[in-house]
Amino acid sequence: MASSFLDALSHIYHPSSGTLVTYGGAAALALLAYLIYSTVVPNDKGSIRTLGGFPVLTAWAFFTRRYDFLWGNFQKHAAPHFKFSVLHHQVVALRGEEARQAFFNSKSLNFTEGYKILLGASPSLKDINIQSSGEGGAWFNKQVALLFTNKQRLTENIPALLEDINRRMESWGREGQIDPFKSIYDLVFQMTVRMASCDELANDEQELEKIQELYWILEKSATPTAVLLPWFPGPAKKAKEVATRQLYMKLSHYVDIRRVSKVPTNNAIDILIGQGRSNPDIIAFILGVIFAGVINTGIQSCWALLFLGTSPEWRAKVQAEVASIIEKHTNTTSREPLHKRLASVPASIWEDEMPVMDLVIRETLRVIFTSTLLRRNVVEDITVSGGVIKPGDFIAYNVDDAHRNPDIYTDADRFDPGRFLPGREEDKKAAFAFLGWGVGRHPCTGMKIAKLEIKLIVAMMLAAFDYDVVDSSGRPSKNLPEHDRNDIHQARPVGEPVYLKFKRVVE
Numbered sequence: 001m002a003s004s005f006l007d008a009l010s011h012i013y014h015p016s017s018g019t020l021v022t023y024g025g026a027a028a029l030a031l032l033a034y035l036i037y038s039t040v041v042p043n044d045k046g047s048i049r050t051l052g053g054f055p056v057l058t059a060w061a062f063f064t065r066r067y068d069f070l071w072g073n074f075q076k077h078a079a080p081h082f083k084f085s086v087l088h089h090q091v092v093a094l095r096g097e098e099a100r101q102a103f104f105n106s107k108s109l110n111f112t113e114g115y116k117i118l119l120g121a122s123p124s125l126k127d128i129n130i131q132s133s134g135e136g137g138a139w140f141n142k143q144v145a146l147l148f149t150n151k152q153r154l155t156e157n158i159p160a161l162l163e164d165i166n167r168r169m170e171s172w173g174r175e176g177q178i179d180p181f182k183s184i185y186d187l188v189f190q191m192t193v194r195m196a197s198c199d200e201l202a203n204d205e206q207e208l209e210k211i212q213e214l215y216w217i218l219e220k221s222a223t224p225t226a227v228l229l230p231w232f233p234g235p236a237k238k239a240k241e242v243a244t245r246q247l248y249m250k251l252s253h254y255v256d257i258r259r260v261s262k263v264p265t266n267n268a269i270d271i272l273i274g275q276g277r278s279n280p281d282i283i284a285f286i287l288g289v290i291f292a293g294v295i296n297t298g299i300q301s302c303w304a305l306l307f308l309g310t311s312p313e314w315r316a317k318v319q320a321e322v323a324s325i326i327e328k329h330t331n332t333t334s335r336e337p338l339h340k341r342l343a344s345v346p347a348s349i350w351e352d353e354m355p356v357m358d359l360v361i362r363e364t365l366r367v368i369f370t371s372t373l374l375r376r377n378v379v380e381d382i383t384v385s386g387g388v389i390k391p392g393d394f395i396a397y398n399v400d401d402a403h404r405n406p407d408i409y410t411d412a413d414r415f416d417p418g419r420f421l422p423g424r425e426e427d428k429k430a431a432f433a434f435l436g437w438g439v440g441r442h443p444c445t446g447m448k449i450a451k452l453e454i455k456l457i458v459a460m461m462l463a464a465f466d467y468d469v470v471d472s473s474g475r476p477s478k479n480l481p482e483h484d485r486n487d488i489h490q491a492r493p494v495g496e497p498v499y500l501k502f503k504r505v506v507e
Helices: 002-010 023-040 055-064 066-074 097-105 111-116 137-148 151-171 180-196 205-220 224-228 235-260 268-274 279-309 312-329 338-342 347-352 355-368 447-464
Strands: 081-086 089-094 175-178 372-377 382-384 387-389 394-398 465-470 499-504
Touching (some): 066 089, 137 268, 151 338, 151 347, 175 180, 180 205, 268 279, 279 355, 279 447, 312 355, 338 447, 447 465
Parallel strands (some): 089 394
Antiparallel strands (some): 081 089, 372 394
């Protein structure tokens, strides 16, 4: 690369050719060549390898095919880190156990700051010139813990959540074929909205559908152009602003309804109103919960059903566990529908007495949760695996560094919940070997409600239906295709889509 640029410079002026170039022009061309050279050729100086190439193209790959970009560059060198530019920011990609411990334990690395620039889909009220203290940070996490970890509130909401599940499942008909990445996502969306807002909205299916459409507009607005050129007035930027404003107006309407209601409830909006929060604060909180909850819970619910549909042994074990819960904690002589009988099971039972389901959820997360986690160094220089990360640098860590590590997990691409059982405990082989619910300084505050929703969905599906995983022609799929590791929103299967062919057997 260097010789080619130098060769080009040597031919700019050649007396025998009769080419006349002023010294000023030659100097300008030399400067241009140097700038191109310094941009395209990797800089070997410093303790962290810097990627070559044009920064815009490098950043584009990071936003369009993030998983392939990170692991493709790691495979080129043995180093545990590399650096690249996004706009005028430096991003350091890390891998390895030492890096993992630093990433999750260092006080210098800020969670909220890490996602401000590098994650473009989440709505911000600042986009529509509305100020709120409810977006991210300590207050948001405190409210999530308050609203979604209280066992009494969870128990009180289980009947409504099961009603949501049953109503959606009834809409499928008694038998047929569904796309889980549509039907299960619709179900999860309704459950998430119910827990994050109020019954008036969750029970209004038409309004809920409109809000869901706006949600997906925002998801699709996170284009590389929108993130890399936030000032550019392109279609994605305009669509995001319009969708955010419409979401704000719709949600504000329901907050106003709850403000004038004479009968208080345990709905999230009522609790936040009771704290004296403003409409912008409440709406920012609702939007944050929806964007965190729908993606993660939706992905895990879909894939748990797919894995169980192609794993007869574990499907039978989970079915037996659900049957045991029904036998022990519901009125088996009742003629009430299944979802109403399950509604009498308190949150503590769902949480503490379903060890097999917990194994299935944990393994589903390990296999499917392949996200790239982000942080930003906001304090001082920190040294990780011999590399210095400067204040202001962003840090990216892909969880497959642990979850697909063959030194930790045997046959890592295979769905095998038994790997966590006593005697094997493969997740104990290294520090922070399982990252599904967060570790270190940032455990997932929404874990309890996410696990509860997944368990309710899987329990209803296994107890009320016979189902098989099939292709578009209805033929059984013995082996599931891999999920798209670059798809951070739905993690759909690569290649041909898969479906659930079902028949209702219990009302």
